[in-house]
Amino acid sequence: MRDLESTLATVSAVDTVTGPYDVIVQLDAEDLDQLGKCITEELQAVAGVQRTTTCLAVSLG
Template sequence: MVQAYILIQTEVGRASSVAEVISTIPGVITAEDVTGPYDVIVRAEADTVDELGRMVVAKVQQVDGITRTLTCPVVHI
């Protein structure tokens, strides 16, 4: 199982609606509005890195109101 944090920038005033839509995507554990340089932080999981990448590109990045994403895979050292 691969987990990642997805940091999301949204259009002004769209963070709450973006987080709400993303929280319904299969594989998303949490999606929360935050303050700072990013507007929403998502924790997601998938069976493989490739599957995680497909989720981000095909599902998360297609949500209306998102301007930029940064995916940070969790590593266990």
């Protein structure tokens, strides 16, 4: 999974975590279309990825 940072341009961080998820991958996309394409065409195609959950970061103020 750590290889994602060097192979996918939109990946800015990959962290192994505890709890309901195994890994959190942070993506930086220009818009929602680019984000969607990265998730469906690239990230979900990575060996071992069974499902993804998407949460958007927002700026409040």
